[in-house]
Amino acid sequence: MSLPTISGDRGLDHEEKLIFELGRAGVTGVDLSDVKVSDARLSGLRRRGTIGLPGLSEPEAVRHYVRLSRMNYAIDAGLYPLGSCTMKHNPRLNEKLARLPGFADVHPLAPQSTVQGALALIAELMRWLTTLTGMPAVAMSPKAGAHGELCGILTIRAAIEARGEKRTRVLVPESAHGTNPASATFAGFTVDEVKAPPEGRVDLESLRGKLGPDVAAFMLTNPNTCGLFERDVLEIAAMVHKCGAYFYADGANFNAIAGRVRPGDLGVDAMHINLHKTFSTPHGGGGPGAGPVVLSARLAPFAPLPLLVHDEKGFRLIENRADVPEGAKPFGRMCAFHGQMGMFVRALAYMLSHGRDGIRQASEDAVLSANYVLASLKDVMSAPFEGPCMHEALFDEHFLHGTGVTTLDFAKVMIDEGYHPMTVYFPLVVHGAMLIEPTESESKESLDRFIHVLRTMALEAKAGKKERFEGAPRLAPRRRLDETAASRKPVLRWKAPDLPKAAE
Amino acid sequence: MRYLPLTKDDRAAMLARIGAPNVDALFRDVPKSAEAPLSGFDLPEVQGEIEVERTLSQMAARSTAAEAGPFFCGAGAYKHHVPAAVDHLIQRSEFLTSYTPYQPEISQGTLQYLFEFQTQVALLTGMEVANASLYDGSTAAAEAVLMAQRVTRRPKAILSGGLHPHYAETVETVANLHGKVVRAPVVPGRAEDLAAMIDNDTACIVVQSPDVFGMLHDLAPVAEAAHTKGVLLIAVVTEIVSLGLVEPPGHQGADIVAAEGQSIGNGLNFGGPYVGLFATREKFIRQMPGRLVGETADVDGRRGYVLTLSTREQHIRRDKATSNICTNSGLCALAFTIHLSLLGDEGFARLARINHARASALADRLAQVKGVSLITPSFFNEFTLRLPKPAAEVVEALAAKGILGGVPASRLLPADPAARDLLIVAATETNTDEDVAAFAKALTEVLS
Numbered sequence: 001m002s003l004p005t006i007s008g009d010r011g012l013d014h015e016e017k018l019i020f021e022l023g024r025a026g027v028t029g030v031d032l033s034d035v036k037v038s039d040a041r042l043s044g045l046r047r048r049g050t051i052g053l054p055g056l057s058e059p060e061a062v063r064h065y066v067r068l069s070r071m072n073y074a075i076d077a078g079l080y081p082l083g084s085c086t087m088k089h090n091p092r093l094n095e096k097l098a099r100l101p102g103f104a105d106v107h108p109l110a111p112q113s114t115v116q117g118a119l120a121l122i123a124e125l126m127r128w129l130t131t132l133t134g135m136p137a138v139a140m141s142p143k144a145g146a147h148g149e150l151c152g153i154l155t156i157r158a159a160i161e162a163r164g165e166k167r168t169r170v171l172v173p174e175s176a177h178g179t180n181p182a183s184a185t186f187a188g189f190t191v192d193e194v195k196a197p198p199e200g201r202v203d204l205e206s207l208r209g210k211l212g213p214d215v216a217a218f219m220l221t222n223p224n225t226c227g228l229f230e231r232d233v234l235e236i237a238a239m240v241h242k243c244g245a246y247f248y249a250d251g252a253n254f255n256a257i258a259g260r261v262r263p264g265d266l267g268v269d270a271m272h273i274n275l276h277k278t279f280s281t282p283h284g285g286g287g288p289g290a291g292p293v294v295l296s297a298r299l300a301p302f303a304p305l306p307l308l309v310h311d312e313k314g315f316r317l318i319e320n321r322a323d324v325p326e327g328a329k330p331f332g333r334m335c336a337f338h339g340q341m342g343m344f345v346r347a348l349a350y351m352l353s354h355g356r357d358g359i360r361q362a363s364e365d366a367v368l369s370a371n372y373v374l375a376s377l378k379d380v381m382s383a384p385f386e387g388p389c390m391h392e393a394l395f396d397e398h399f400l401h402g403t404g405v406t407t408l409d410f411a412k413v414m415i416d417e418g419y420h421p422m423t424v425y426f427p428l429v430v431h432g433a434m435l436i437e438p439t440e441s442e443s444k445e446s447l448d449r450f451i452h453v454l455r456t457m458a459l460e461a462k463a464g465k466k467e468r469f470e471g472a473p474r475l476a477p478r479r480r481l482d483e484t485a486a487s488r489k490p491v492l493r494w495k496a497p498d499l500p501k502a503a504e
Numbered sequence: 505m506r507y508l509p510l511t512k513d514d515r516a517a518m519l520a521r522i523g524a525p526n527v528d529a530l531f532r533d534v535p536k537s538a539e540a541p542l543s544g545f546d547l548p549e550v551q552g553e554i555e556v557e558r559t560l561s562q563m564a565a566r567s568t569a570a571e572a573g574p575f576f577c578g579a580g581a582y583k584h585h586v587p588a589a590v591d592h593l594i595q596r597s598e599f600l601t602s603y604t605p606y607q608p609e610i611s612q613g614t615l616q617y618l619f620e621f622q623t624q625v626a627l628l629t630g631m632e633v634a635n636a637s638l639y640d641g642s643t644a645a646a647e648a649v650l651m652a653q654r655v656t657r658r659p660k661a662i663l664s665g666g667l668h669p670h671y672a673e674t675v676e677t678v679a680n681l682h683g684k685v686v687r688a689p690v691v692p693g694r695a696e697d698l699a700a701m702i703d704n705d706t707a708c709i710v711v712q713s714p715d716v717f718g719m720l721h722d723l724a725p726v727a728e729a730a731h732t733k734g735v736l737l738i739a740v741v742t743e744i745v746s747l748g749l750v751e752p753p754g755h756q757g758a759d760i761v762a763a764e765g766q767s768i769g770n771g772l773n774f775g776g777p778y779v780g781l782f783a784t785r786e787k788f789i790r791q792m793p794g795r796l797v798g799e800t801a802d803v804d805g806r807r808g809y810v811l812t813l814s815t816r817e818q819h820i821r822r823d824k825a826t827s828n829i830c831t832n833s834g835l836c837a838l839a840f841t842i843h844l845s846l847l848g849d850e851g852f853a854r855l856a857r858i859n860h861a862r863a864s865a866l867a868d869r870l871a872q873v874k875g876v877s878l879i880t881p882s883f884f885n886e887f888t889l890r891l892p893k894p895a896a897e898v899v900e901a902l903a904a905k906g907i908l909g910g911v912p913a914s915r916l917l918p919a920d921p922a923a924r925d926l927l928i929v930a931a932t933e934t935n936t937d938e939d940v941a942a943f944a945k946a947l948t949e950v951l952s
Contacts, residue, residue, distance in 0.1 A: 019620050019845050028851035030587055032933065035861045037749070042860075043720045043882035045750045047853075052627050055848015058589055065617070065842055069598035072613035076597035082606075089507055090601050093553050099591075102564025107577040108775030109911045110568070111903045117566030118774045124563075131547055134540070143639035143776065144831040146818070154677070182818035182828035186650075188681035191823040229533035259545065260531065265538045276831065284594075284835030285614040286604035286795065288639070288777030304677070320918045332677030336580055336642035336670035336764075337775025345560065352556045355549035356542055358505045364527045365510050371530055372518040388522070388530040415610055420603075426819075443509035444518065471803065476609040478808040483608075486800035486812040490789060492633045493623040 013477065016067040020494045023054020029061050052496075071477040072285070073420045079442055079450050083392045083423035083435025084177070084225060086255050086277035088366075091353065094281070094346035103345045108337035112316055118341065119315035122308055125348045129273060129292055132359070133254075134262025137300035139293045140308070141339040145252060148272025148291025149183035149219075151304060151334050155270055155295060156217050156246045157187055158302040158331035167216035167245070173202055175226060175427040180219045180250060189216060196429040200226040200385040200394075202236060211243045221250035222266070223257065223390035225427040227370065227435065237267025246270065246299065254278045255439075256367055256391035259360030269296040275340070279347035290340035290347070305330045306338050365440035366391040369447060373436055376451040380458040384430050391439070397432025405461040405469040407432035412480070415473035417453050505550055570772060570908065574939035576866075578886045578930025579716060579911040580641070580668050580742045581775065582767045584855075585934055590769050590842045594835055604795075604831070608810045609802075614834065615809035618797040621841040628747050628844075629739075629761040630754025631783035635794040637837040638780030638829065641764025642674040645710065645740050647782065647793040647827055648762040649679040652708035652736045654826070655791050659683030660705040662698055665690035666715025668742055669916040675710065683707065690920055692717045692888055692913070693879035699729030706733070708760075712740040713753070716916065717879070717928060718863075718886030720750060727757025736760060744768055744781065745932075746884040748856025760784045768847075769839030779836035790816060793827030855933060859885035862931040862940075869944045870929070875951055879926070886930040888913065892951060895927040901950040907943055 008015050039046050056064065073080070080087035098104060102117045112119070122140060129138045139155070142148035153170065160167050170184035174196040181191040194210055197203040202220065211218075218240045222230045230236065240247045249263055249271035255278040263271050275281045276289035283289075295303055307318040307328065317338060318324055354362060367390050374383060374393035382398035397407045411421035411434070423435040438447060461469060473479060510518075515527070524530055531539070551559075570583045577583070594600065598613060605611030605618075618636040625634035638644040649661045661679050663672050665688040676685045684705075688696055698709050709730050713721040727737045739753030741763035753761045763781040770778060782794060789796070790813065798812035818825040847855060863885040871878045875892035891898055895912035902909035913926035931940075 016616070018616070019841075020623065023845065023848060025848075026850050028848045028854075029589075029846035030851045030855070032851060032854045032858060034854050035857050037857045037860045037864070041864060041882050042750060043722065045720050045722060045882075047747070047749060047751050048755075050849050051748075051752075051852065053624060053844060053847070053849045053852055055850055056845050058587070058846065061842060061846050062589055062593065064845070065593045065599075065838075066596065068613035068616055069593075069596040070613065071610070071616070072598035072602045073607070073610040074598040075601040080603070082603055085603050087601075087603060091507060093556060095595060095600075097557065097560045097564075100561060100564035101569035101571055102567040104771050104773055105569040105571050105583075106567050106774045107570055107575075107583070107772050107908065108581050109579055109915060110570075110577055110908055111899055113900065114568040114903055114908065115774065117563045120566060121560070121563050128547060131545055143643065144829070146828045146830045147639065147643070150678075150828060177830075178818035178820070178822045178825070179828050179830050181823035182821075182825040185823040185825075186678065186681075186828045229531070231533040231535065234535055234538065257531075257534070259542070260540065261534055261538055262540050262544070265540065274831075282600045282835070283603045283831075285599055285602045285611075285838065286834035287637070287831040288779075288833045288836055289831040290777075305673070319915070322918050333670060333673040334643075334677065335640055335674055335776075336668065340776040341774035342777050349556055349560060352548070352551055352559060353507070353553070354505065355551060356545040356547040358508070358550040360542060361505060361508060364530075365508055365515075367530050368510070368515060368518055368522075368527055371522045371524070375522040388524065388532065390530075411607075412609070415607065420610065421607055440508055440510070444511075444514040446509075473609050477612050478609045478806060479802040479804055481608045481802045481808045481810045482800045483810050483812065486798040486810050487815075490796070490812055491799040492619075492789070492796055492812075493626050494619070 014067045016064060018494055019054045019056060019064060022060060022064060023056050027055040027057055029056050029058040078418060079446055080420045081422045081436045081438055082420060083437040084252060086437060086439060088280050088439040089441040090280055090282040091350065094349040097349045098342050098345040103341060116314050119308060121348060122344055123315060125344050128351045129294060132258055133294045134264030135294035136297050137295040137303060139295065139303040141304060141334045142272065142291040142293060143335055143340055144287060144289040145272055145274040145291045146179040146183055147334060148293045149179055150186055152248050152270035152272055152293045153184055153187040153217065154331050155299050155302045159299055160216055162329060167214050169215045171210050171215060171218045175224060175429045176219060176221060177250060177252060200228050201230055204232055204235060208239060211239060215243060215245045217246045217248045219248040219250060221253055223253045226385060227389040227392040227394045228385060229390055233266050252277060256363055258363050259356055260363055269299050275343050275347040279350045281343045281346040288340060288343060290343035301327055301329050302331050305333045362440045369438040369440060369442060372447060373438055373451060377454055380455050392435055392437040394430060395434040396430045399458060400461055403461045404466045407434055409469035409472060412472040413457055413469050416475045573906040574942045575908045576910045576929050576931060576943060577908050579928050580764065581772055582743055582930060582932060583772055583934055584767050584932050586769055586843060587846055590839050593842055594839050599838055605811060612808060615797050617838055617841055619799065619809050621837050622797060624841060624844050625781050625783055628752060629783040630752030631761055632786040633789055634783035635792055636797050637833040638782050638794050639833060640778040640780045641742055641762060642671045644762035644780035644782045645671045646675045646678050648738045648760040649675050649708060649710065650682060651760060651791050651793060652738060653683050655788060656707040656734060656736060658705050658707040660707055661685045662701045662706060662709045663687045664696060664698060664711040666717060667710055667712045667740060668716045671740060690917060692926060693719060698726050702733050702735055706735045708736040708738050710738045710740060714743060714746055714884045714886060717888040718883040719880040720882040720884060723753055723756035723758060738762060743884060745856050745859055748852045749860055750884060765840045769843035770836050777833060777836050779833040779840050791826060794829050794832060858933045862935050863887060866931045866940050869940055870947060873944060873948050873951060885932055886928065889927045889929060891925045891927055894924050898950055902946055905946045907946050909943060
């Protein structure tokens with residue numbers, strides 16, 4: 001495999017320069033007829049000098065991005081067991097429909113009489129979200145899960161202020177996603193962590209000890225980040241409500257229970273839904289997502305602008321405080337315009353395709369697949385908690401003790417085996433965590449092959465074959481990268497070389 | 505169900521290995537009272553592609569697409585031509601169906617284009633560094649104000665009256681929790697004296713140029729006044745194409761640039777998803793929100809890229825993070841960087857000139873309509889007209905004639921009586937001479 005080549009490329013593996021090294025001044029891949037413009041209306045602010053952007057012709061641009069794409073792992077190419085991230089199949093129908101001009105080529109501030117179809121789509125998605133969650137209201141504008149968390153916590157803040165109370169603390173379990181404490185702080189609260197007991201679920205006594213008249217909310221992910229359903233959830237909700245606080249649910253794991261369990265029946269007051277997880281809008285290498293927040297009746301009046309109403313004239317967006325219906329007290333605005341329309345279309349297409357029965361089946365298959373992985377690996381790897389799990393199977397580093405192989409090494413060998421690693425070192429409450437979420441999109445054959453590979457790897461590690469783990473991956477476009485150097489002396493942009501190259 | 509590969513037999517075999525009698529047993533931790541039967545969901549059942557496509561196509565047909573006729577709406581979202589290659593490339597499976605690049609060895613494609621994106625954004629804005637994107641321009645502006653509050657340890661943010669009202673509300677919603685936001689009066693078509701509002705508590709001044717009415721502002725004087733008092737200048741740009749013709753904020757003394765990148769590579773999409781651009785000075789990088797990609801090398805010494813300075817971020821720092829952001833706008837940033845690579849310096853500057861020329865011609869033509877006056881003396885591709893009657897009514901009447909003739913200022917500023925007769929009009933490279941003539945004719949008819 002280390003066969004040197006003249007080009008530096010190897011078969012289908014191409015190295016690729018930066019656009020700044022490929023592009024030339026004066027080259028453009030877009031033909032536009034030039035015009036001269038006067039300075040009369042530029043207020044003396046005309047740009048002096050050039051920007052320095054490289055230009056590529058269309059063939060060069062296409063080749064550049066195709067080559068870059070081939071350095072990425074993707075769901076379409078293989079099993080992507082990244083726990084908590086829900087890497088399920090992204091149906092292409094949804095891509096096609098999101099590009100219909102009546103959704104994609106519509107301006108957010110076009111006269112409302114001309115955008116009734118777009119508003120109808122949002123209203124229909126709202127109906128699905130509220131029905132699936134058993135909650136009466138939903139705020140659609142948040143642009144991602146963390147933005148939804150912020151929206152939910154700000155709604156709670158507004159409700160508490162309307163009661164004339166002052167509550168400053170938000171309780172978050174140690175096992176929570178990092179976004180939970182970050183969002184609560186962002187919303188101006190102090191975060192108080194609830195210790196995780198060895199059983200992997202919230203300890204009612206610890207929670208009771210933390211609750212008090214200054215607590216605004218308890219944030220809980222359910223199923224939780226250890227892959228377990230919080231079986232005491234009804235008591236938790238009752239305890240939280242009894243002290244006058246609100247129960248926030250992180251809906252990142254809703255995909256395990258959608259179509260079977262309604263969060264509204266669990267006493268939840270607010271929950272964001274990652275449309276890019278449960279409802280399969282593509283992750284796109286890190287977004288865009290969408291994070292609508294469903295709200296209980298107590299919180300609904302405080303939902304942010306804009307609001308969507310339906311009356312005799314059709315659908316209407318209420319974008320300003322001056323126009324809100326009686327009883328509505330929006331806390332503010334999360335962003336310009338009305339939310340992630342492109343993601344709404346994809347999510348609704350997913351829902352309509354599955355139907356309520358398909359959504360329930362998808363949840364059941366996701367849970368079944370995770371339990372299958374857990375049952376098939378727990379004798380050679382170590383699972384910190386007794387099953388059944390929900391949609392993800394959690395392992396820890398215990399089975400690697402004494403082998404010289406770490407969780408990170410184990411994950412990196414998966415790359416050489418053609419897989420994306422599972423989520424590692426999260427949740428933080430388990431040592432050397434490995435969180436596997438196979439999703440409902442894998443066939444049994446695919447799961448069996450994956451299980452075979454992981455079993456063999458675990459046995460090899462235990463058999464002392466640590467060489468193949470150390471320094472893995474060896475077969476990827478890059479081997480391990482020096483992250484310490486990257487952060488010690490950050491190079492965050494390309495810069496032209498200081499000296500002109502000598503003539504050859 | 506076409507998306508679910510497991511068969512009945514597969515499920516039975518898997519349950520047997522697990523040792524569970526049925527799938528219900530796997531849900532045994534769910535309280536029985538919280539389990540809903542299928543009939544508890546008043547929703548339709550599984551449908552094929554044909555049915556779903558029919559339903560959504562019929563829905564889409566009930567909206568008027570921008571391409572359907574002469575179109576002049578802007579105010580923070582702009583209709584530009586996106587080359588066909590852009591949408592084709594972003595649908596490559598390896599871009600579309602990958603996650604945040606947490607495993608750099610098999611994510612170099614995403615990491616490299618984000619590094620290129622960061623460099624392009626820094627060059628465009630005239631700043632030293634940029635991040636790998638935020639949700640959109642409005643949330644980028646809010647993050648910029650929070651960052652200024654952290655950097656200066658002062659509470660107050662002064663917002664220009666020309667800042668897009670949705671942006672101002674987004675900033676107020678979060679920044680008032682950590683300090684105090686003050687909005688300057690709205691004076692359409694006129695310069696403001698923001699420097700006079702600075703006091704010892706001021707963290708930052710936020711100025712948009714071109715502003716929501718389309719007018720250009722010289723940022724240098726306000727930057728100078730701000731800097732003498734230790735105040736940061738945040739420049740907001742909602743039409744990024746303007747930077748192909750006018751001086752970038754970084755050359756006018758801005759400390760942070762928060763911009764909307766939708767115009768390049770991304771469609772209107774009824775308001776989202778868009779792509780937030782965030783750029784600043786190198787000395788502030790450890791206070792920046794969002795993901796950053798940095799250059800490094802692998803163990804064989806080959807150049808490569810990684811997510812870096814993660815100790816600012818929520819997954820490491822939790823409640824001490826600089827922002828709660830996780831998922832951002834990766835694929836929209838990809839569309840932006842591809843489109844900009846195709847344009848290059850030459851194409852981008854030309855695109856900007858065409859936009860300005862079209863808007864100038866349109867403004868000249870519409871200002872000839874009886875009773876109409878142009879109130880923005882300077883502009884890029886968007887300007888504001890004063891009409892002899894309420895702009896919202898005029899827009900509806902124009903829409904009835906098949907022309908989407910701009911955004912009435914009253915839609916954004918309903919409480920401001922001075923906004924009632926103002927119409928914000930944008931023109932881009934997508935508008936033809938025929939569009940301009942049709943708009944002028946229709947406006948004449950509507951106002952007569």
